[in-house]
Amino acid sequence: MADMSLSKQVVPVITTVSTTKAEGSTQSNLAYAAFILLCFWAGMQILSLMARAPGVLEHLAQGNDATRPRIEMGFAVSTVFGLVPFLAGCVLLGVVSLVMKFYHRHHF
Known part of the structure; x- marks a missing residue:
C-alpha cells in the first residue's frame, strides 16, 4: 500500500476547556434551548393545522355574522x-x- 502523509493533522488535538464562566450560563442556555424548542413545536402545530384543514383560516376570517357575504x-x-x-x-x-x-x- 502507498504511504500517505499530510502536512496538517486531520483530527485536531483536544485541548483543555476553560472553566472560568459562571455556572448560571449553563442554566440560561438550557432555558433558551427549551424556549426555542417550544417555539418550533408551536409553529409546527400551527403549520400542521393549516396543512390538514385549509378551510380553518377562511372560516375564522368570516366570523359568525350571516349578513356578511361569504368569502372564499x-x-x-x-x-x-x-x-x-x-x-x-x-x-x-x-x-x-x-x-x-x-x-x-x-x-x-
Whole structure:
C-alpha cells in the first residue's frame, strides 16, 4: 500500500476547556434551548393545522355574522396576506436586534 502523509493533522488535538464562566450560563442556555424548542413545536402545530384543514383560516376570517357575504379565500391569497407579513415582521425584528447588538458592541 502507498504511504500517505499530510502536512496538517486531520483530527485536531483536544485541548483543555476553560472553566472560568459562571455556572448560571449553563442554566440560561438550557432555558433558551427549551424556549426555542417550544417555539418550533408551536409553529409546527400551527403549520400542521393549516396543512390538514385549509378551510380553518377562511372560516375564522368570516366570523359568525350571516349578513356578511361569504368569502372564499384560496391558499395563495392566505399565504400572501398571512405568511408574508409575518416573515416581513420577523425580518424587521431581526434587523432591529442586529442594529442594537452592533450599537452596544461598538459604543461600550
